[in-house]
Each structure stands twice: as structure tokens, then as C-alpha cells.
Amino acid sequence: MNGSTNNHSGVSLQVRGLRKSFDGQEVLKGLDFEVQPGEIFVIMGPSGSGKSVLLKQLIGLEPPDAGEILINGKSIQSPEITSQYRLAMVFQSGALLNSLTVGENVGLYLSEHRLKPPEEIARIVAEMLETVGLKGAEDKMPSELSGGMKKRVAIARALVIEPQLILYDEPTSELDPLSSVVIGEEILQLQRRIHVTSLVVSHDRDLAFGVADRIAVINEGRILTIGTPDEVKRFNDPLVQSFLHADFKREP
Amino acid sequence: MFENIGELILLFWRTLLSLPLAWRQRQKVFDQFYEIGNASLLMVCVLSFFIGAVIALQTGPVLVERGLASAVGGIVGIAMAKELAPVLMAILIAGRIGSAMAAEIGSMRVYQEVDALRTMNINPVHYLVLPRLLALAVALPMLVVFGILVGWLGGAVVADTNSHIAIPFQAFWANLRDVVEVKDVVNGVFKSFCFALIIGVVSCHQGLATIGGPRGIGRSVTKAVVNSIVLIVIFDYMLTRILLK
Numbered sequence: 001m002n003g004s005t006n007n008h009s010g011v012s013l014q015v016r017g018l019r020k021s022f023d024g025q026e027v028l029k030g031l032d033f034e035v036q037p038g039e040i041f042v043i044m045g046p047s048g049s050g051k052s053v054l055l056k057q058l059i060g061l062e063p064p065d066a067g068e069i070l071i072n073g074k075s076i077q078s079p080e081i082t083s084q085y086r087l088a089m090v091f092q093s094g095a096l097l098n099s100l101t102v103g104e105n106v107g108l109y110l111s112e113h114r115l116k117p118p119e120e121i122a123r124i125v126a127e128m129l130e131t132v133g134l135k136g137a138e139d140k141m142p143s144e145l146s147g148g149m150k151k152r153v154a155i156a157r158a159l160v161i162e163p164q165l166i167l168y169d170e171p172t173s174e175l176d177p178l179s180s181v182v183i184g185e186e187i188l189q190l191q192r193r194i195h196v197t198s199l200v201v202s203h204d205r206d207l208a209f210g211v212a213d214r215i216a217v218i219n220e221g222r223i224l225t226i227g228t229p230d231e232v233k234r235f236n237d238p239l240v241q242s243f244l245h246a247d248f249k250r251e252p
Numbered sequence: 253m254f255e256n257i258g259e260l261i262l263l264f265w266r267t268l269l270s271l272p273l274a275w276r277q278r279q280k281v282f283d284q285f286y287e288i289g290n291a292s293l294l295m296v297c298v299l300s301f302f303i304g305a306v307i308a309l310q311t312g313p314v315l316v317e318r319g320l321a322s323a324v325g326g327i328v329g330i331a332m333a334k335e336l337a338p339v340l341m342a343i344l345i346a347g348r349i350g351s352a353m354a355a356e357i358g359s360m361r362v363y364q365e366v367d368a369l370r371t372m373n374i375n376p377v378h379y380l381v382l383p384r385l386l387a388l389a390v391a392l393p394m395l396v397v398f399g400i401l402v403g404w405l406g407g408a409v410v411a412d413t414n415s416h417i418a419i420p421f422q423a424f425w426a427n428l429r430d431v432v433e434v435k436d437v438v439n440g441v442f443k444s445f446c447f448a449l450i451i452g453v454v455s456c457h458q459g460l461a462t463i464g465g466p467r468g469i470g471r472s473v474t475k476a477v478v479n480s481i482v483l484i485v486i487f488d489y490m491l492t493r494i495l496l497k
Contacts, residue, residue: 091364095365
């Protein structure tokens with residue numbers, strides 16, 4: 001992630017035969033899919049279907065039990081991957097460092113890796129916060145922010161890396177519909193602006209069908225279908241259809 | 253605890269390897285140092301004064317009764333410098349600072365802040381462990397030197413004011429200076445340096461190994477303090493044997 005290239009184009013991601021178990025329980029049961037450079041790929045599925053575990057494998061936080069994850073053809077586990085490609089992740093909770101201010105959080109990557117002088121970092125931080133609609137929030141502490149603001153700060157922190165692949169873990173969970181739309185628009189704008197490859201894990205149907213180029217539906221560690229939003233909507237599988245159309249049925 | 257010895261050694265080794273980055277982390281080292289000093293100085297002062305006082309109170313009347321009044325200063329001096337100040341200050345710091353370190357890093361682990369660091373290619377050992385270990389390794393020996401001096405003062409005050417002992421202040425100090433050598437204080441300081449490394453590594457390891465939610469953080473804090481104290485006592489014996497030679 002210390003890459004010095006100015007190449008802003010997204011990277012491709014290939015996942016082959018990915019398996020992961022915890023305490024003998026298989027959570028991922030052989031996943032295969034491919035994400036094209038610059039694509040917004042959404043993985044949908046009910047809670048507990050293995051989506052967050054999959055993201056941890058994809059960013060290299062946990063090694064898979066079997067299978068491989070390739071970024072532009074290179075294994076995510078290879079040591080040079082982080083120096084060749086810039087990867088970022090927006091965590092479900094935001095995962096902001098609570099002891100740092102918003103500005104310090106956003107500029108952390110640049111300051112820790114000494115990539116820019118402090119004045120330049122301050123300028124970039126202000127610019128990124130403005131991009132996510134949080135102009136002037138540099139000196140606030142994460143505890144002073146709402147859930148939606150934390151997620152936008154987390155996106156700003158990811159943007160600073162100028163990522164080629166960005167992973168979003170449930171970016172709209174715990175958010176009101178308006179904030180969810182703002183986050184969805186951020187994901188789209190980012191893809192348009194820097195052609196980053198985006199992989200979004202979510203069970204938010206509105207977000208998924210609003211931003212995705214392609215969608216994969218996952219259940220109990222297996223992919224049920226992959227396709228464009230229209231193809232997924234038409235996919236004739238009871239599990240997929242029940243997930244896509246689940247709704248309250250109130251007695252009259 | 254013992255199943256984690258390998259992980260503790262590995263964490264210590266990784267922290268040693270990251271020492272060249274210490275200058276870059278100086279602000280964090282200073283912040284931690286300030287935190288440790290600020291949180292502990294008053295407690296160290298009170299604890300040391302009364303430990304010195306109680307040694308004088310326990311030994312003074314017995315020695316005076318047997319005509320060995322001149323030994324009281326030496327006993328208080330040696331006991332504080334070589335054993336009590338290093339061990340008790342280390343136990344105090346394990347409880348006060350080690351627990352805070354385990355809780356802070358543990359909560360960062362549980363709330364994915366450590367994962368966020370790793371996704372930014374920031375090594376948690378460099379960012380979290382190194383500054384804490386360095387600050388402790390400097391702060392604890394300094395607190396122990398301070399504790400030794402205050403402990404001697406406590407012993408001297410009791411020896412002077414207690415009617416069963418009644419050794420004048422100057423006589424107490426003269427005896428202490430006769431018996432205690434610089435190397436005794438250096439031994440105590442060296443021990444405290446080793447204890448600081450134990451507390452830092454054990455507490456940071458427990459923090460980084462935290463799993464689960466708030467209950468997991470609580471478990472890590474308890475284990476950090478208990479394991480640190482057990483290792484301090486074991487290493488105290490081993491270091492004393494080595495330093496006696």
C-alpha cells in the first residue's frame with residue numbers, strides 16, 4: 001500500500017476455491033468469482049452467510065484454509081502485494097482510531113508512512129473531508145460523530161490511500177435512508193472519479209441494486225448466483241427470490 | 253500463561269527489531285511516558301514512603317533492643333534498593349499501567365481498529381507496542397529510583413520519630429550510606445528495567461490477543477495483570493540469583 005505509482009486505475013480480483021472454517025464449522029465453502037478492474041461488485045446475502053469473513057480474506061487480514069485470492073494475478077498473501085497495489089477497506093463500524101481526531105484518522109496513512117509533509121497532509125485531509133461532505137470536521141473526535149459521519153470519515157481515510165481496490169463492509173448498516181443514499185453516491189462518484197475497483201458487501205437491497213455493476217448472492221458460504229442487477233432479479237431460485245423480496249406482511 | 257511464552261518471546265523479538273523506528277515514534281513514546289508518570293507518581297510516592305516506614309518500624313525496635321541500632325539504616329537502605337522498591341513498584345505499575353495498556357489495545361482489537369491499521373499497512377507492533385514498551389522501560393526504572401529515595405526517607409522519619417527506635421535522622425543516613433553501595437541501587441534499577449519489559453510485552457500481547465466483546469477485554473486485563481505479576485516474581489528470583497554472583 002506504499003505504492004508510489006500514480007496509476008489510479010482499479011485492479012482485477014480473482015477468487016478461486018476459497019474455503020474457511022472456524023472451530024470445524026465451514027463458513028466459506030469454495031467461493032469462485034472474478035471482479036473486473038473499475039467494476040462495482042456487490043456481494044449480498046443474509047446475516048451470517050460469511051460475507052464479513054470473505055472480506056477479511058480478501059484484504060489479507062486472515063489467511064484462507066484453501067483456495068487463492070489474486071490481485072492482478074498475484075496472490076494477496078505475497079509480501080510484495082501491499083507495496084505494488086493500494087488496497088483499502090471501509091469497516092462496518094468505521095473502525096476509526098478513537099484516540100485520534102478525525103483529521104489525524106484521515107491523514108494517518110500519509111503521516112505514518114511519511115509520504116507527505118505535515119502541511120500537505122493537512123491540505124489533503126481537508127480536501128478529502130470536503131469530498132465526503134464533512135468540511136471542517138478535522139478537530140472533532142470520533143466519539144462526537146454519528147454513525148453515518150463515522151462511515152464517511154472512514155471513506156475519506158480510505159480515499160487518502162488513493163486505492164486501486166476498495167472493500168466496503170456493510171457501508172449502510174445502522175444508517176437512515178438519507179445517509180444510505182449519500183454513502184451509495186460516494187461509492188459511485190469514487191468509481192467514476194478514480195476508476196477504483198469496488199467490492200461492496202451488504203444486505204441492503206436498495207444499495208446493491210443502486211450501485212452494482214454486478215451482484216453475487218451468497219448464502220451459507222456458497223454463491224447462489226452472479227450477474228448484473230437485472231439478471232439477479234430474474235434468477236429463478238427460491239432462496240434468492242425470497243431474499244430479494246422479503247417484506248412485512250401485515251394483517252389487514 | 254505458559255502456553256503463550258512462545259508468543260511473548262516472538263512479540264518481544266518483533267518489538268526489538270522495530271527499535272530503529274523508535275525516533276519516528278518519539279511523540280507517542282513521550283505521550284505514553286507522560287501518561288505513566290502522571291498516573292503513577294503520587295501512588296509510587298505514598299507506597300514507597302510507607303514501605304520504608306514499615307521496614308524501619310518492624311526491624312528498628314528489635315535491633316535497638318539488641319544494641320544494633322546502627323544497622324537500621326542499612327537494612328532499610330538495602331531492602332528498598334535491592335528488593336522492595338523494584339518489585340512493589342513493578343506490581344503497582346502492572347496493576348495501574350499494564351491493565352490500562354491491555355484494555356486500550358484490547359478494545360482497539362475488538363472494535364477493529366487494529367485491523368484498520370493493518371489494512372493501511374501500519375504494523376501494530378510498531379504503532380502500538382513499541383512506544384508503550386519504550387516508555388515503560390524508561391519510566392519504571394525512574395519511578396524505582398524515586399521510590400527508593402522516598403522509601404529511605406520514610407524509614408528515616410520513622411526511625412527518628414518513633415520512641416521505640418529513636419535513631420536520629422543524621423545517624424540513620426550515615427549508617428545507610430555506609431552499607432548501601434551504588435551497585436545495590438543499580439541492581440534494583442536493572443531489575444526494574446527487566447520488569448518493565450515483562451509488563452509491556454505481557455500487557456500488549458494480551459491486548460492484541462483479545463477476542464470477543466467487553467467480556468473479552470475484561471479477561472485480557474485480568475490475565476495481563478496476573479501474568480505480569482507471576483512473571484515478575486519468578487524473574488525477581490532468577491535475577492537476584494544472577495546479580496548475587
